Amino acid sequence: MGVMRIGHINIRVLDMPAALKHYEDVLGLIRTDEDSAGNVYLKGWDEWDKYSVMLSPADRAGMNHIAYKVENDADLDTLKKRIADYGTDVEEVPAGQLPYCGRALRFWLPSGHLMYLYAEKDFVGKSVGTTNPEPWPDGLKGAGAHWLDHALLMCELDPERGVNKVAEATKFMKEVLDFRLCEQVMVGPDGDIQAATWMARTSTPHDIAFVGGPKMGLHHCAFFLDEWNDVLKAADIMAKHKVKIDVTPQRHGITRGYTIYFFDPSGNRNETFAGLGYLSQPDMPVITWTEEELGRGIFYHTGELNEAFTTVYTEGA
Amino acid sequence: MAADMDPTKRWTIHIRDTDEHYDCDAGQHLLKGMLQLGRKGIPSGCHGGGCGVCKIRIVSGEVETITMSRAHVSEEEQQQGYALACRCFPRSDVSLDVVGKMQKTVCKRRYGFV
Ligand code: FES
Ligand SMILES: [Fe+2]
Numbered sequence: 001m002g003v004m005r006i007g008h009i010n011i012r013v014l015d016m017p018a019a020l021k022h023y024e025d026v027l028g029l030i031r032t033d034e035d036s037a038g039n040v041y042l043k044g045w046d047e048w049d050k051y052s053v054m055l056s057p058a059d060r061a062g063m064n065h066i067a068y069k070v071e072n073d074a075d076l077d078t079l080k081k082r083i084a085d086y087g088t089d090v091e092e093v094p095a096g097q098l099p100y101c102g103r104a105l106r107f108w109l110p111s112g113h114l115m116y117l118y119a120e121k122d123f124v125g126k127s128v129g130t131t132n133p134e135p136w137p138d139g140l141k142g143a144g145a146h147w148l149d150h151a152l153l154m155c156e157l158d159p160e161r162g163v164n165k166v167a168e169a170t171k172f173m174k175e176v177l178d179f180r181l182c183e184q185v186m187v188g189p190d191g192d193i194q195a196a197t198w199m200a201r202t203s204t205p206h207d208i209a210f211v212g213g214p215k216m217g218l219h220h221c222a223f224f225l226d227e228w229n230d231v232l233k234a235a236d237i238m239a240k241h242k243v244k245i246d247v248t249p250q251r252h253g254i255t256r257g258y259t260i261y262f263f264d265p266s267g268n269r270n271e272t273f274a275g276l277g278y279l280s281q282p283d284m285p286v287i288t289w290t291e292e293e294l295g296r297g298i299f300y301h302t303g304e305l306n307e308a309f310t311t312v313y314t315e316g317a
Numbered sequence: 318m319a320a321d322m323d324p325t326k327r328w329t330i331h332i333r334d335t336d337e338h339y340d341c342d343a344g345q346h347l348l349k350g351m352l353q354l355g356r357k358g359i360p361s362g363c364h365g366g367g368c369g370v371c372k373i374r375i376v377s378g379e380v381e382t383i384t385m386s387r388a389h390v391s392e393e394e395q396q397q398g399y400a401l402a403c404r405c406f407p408r409s410d411v412s413l414d415v416v417g418k419m420q421k422t423v424c425k426r427r428y429g430f431v
Contacts (some may be wrong), residue, residue: 017376061366062388264365309430310431
């Protein structure tokens with residue numbers, strides 16, 4: 001019941017041919033469709049719905065919206081009421097308005113990011129099918145990413161002006177959409193300012209994350225790989241394709257994931273994220289990272305935030 | 318100086334802020350050449366024209382630009398010479414001002430990320 005998982009992300013790109021080279025040849029996503037407006041739809045080989053990435057041609061980089069899939073159509077009615085009762089404007093859009101999806105709920109998170117919830121999307125199927133499947137398909141390109149794993153959204157944080165959109169977005173996700181808080185970063189003189197959160201609906205450490213920054217935006221969207229060796233190989237592929245890498249293979253302290261941060265040709269940050277981290281469950285106690293160890297939380301080995309972490313990102317709306 | 322489209326040419330770029338010069342091939346973007354100076358504090362981010370940290374203003378000379386996010390350089394600004402260094406390829410000697418700034422070092426952040 002309720003939200004199952006991340007459904008898709010709609011990313012704006014400045015140069016579609018360059019973007020496709022990146023998302024297809026480097027990440028290894030599979031193109032499933034293209035519409036008359038020039039939007040291109042892609043999925044990972046291990047995903048069954050029609051798309052998890054929608055690329056839209058635009059003159060500014062960033063994210064248009066992010067969408068999560070709910071389990072049953074009736075969940076949309078329940079959640080619509082809960083969103084409205086919370087005091088957030090919510091609109092129901094008819095089937096097809098969200099491409100290849102059934103009816104959907106459209107609303108803005110307190111952080112200013114546009115979110116959709118939907119229950120149905122056109123089915124395509126995994127590349128290996130469902131009858132006696134092979135463990136992976138032949139002909140994968142690049143990193144051969146399995147699926148869109150999560151997104152990290154930047155939220156405005158300015159404690160001196162009393163602004164904390166991380167805390168507001170987290171509260172909304174928890175109280176309205178039943179996301180569980182798995183990890184958080186607490187900062188400030190009294191350690192009482194929630195500066196970043198990692199939240200889940202699946203049994204992974206996060207299906208969405210919020211980090212405080214000077215302004216709201218899209219920090220990254222992440223694609224799943226199995227394990228450390230796949231991460232190394234993905235980095236080799238990026239080097240081969242002269243992809244701008246932000247952070248070379250490393251471990252996150254938070255979520256324990258194995259990561260690479262890199263940029264698509266429009267400057268939107270991507271991540272390849274491997275390892276399942278740990279099993280997250282409703283009764284798992286919340287993990288807290290303090291300001292002193294925050295660098296280690298993000299980049300476990302160097303223990304330092306790189307300069308780009310909170311300054312380099314694209315628009316979130 | 319007139320624009321020269323020969324992609325094999327190498328041009329001299331002048332950073333007015335620090336009064337430094339560097340060479341940049343016509344096929345290499347201005348930010349890449351700047352980074353080869355090996356100096357700290359050069360605003361370098363996505364190298365895709367999306368994040369805006371490498372914003373510069375071309376004071377003189379010719380560059381060829383490729384797509385830049387309008388979130389960071391409006392059409393009006395572009396006419397005034399503003400551009401993103403990672404999207405500019407020199408077509409003559411160029412003189413520029415650095416406009417974008419990376420947020421200062423970690424120790425200046427008072428609340429972890431900000
Ligand atoms: S480095 Fe991001 S716009 Fe140039
Ligand atoms: Fe991530």
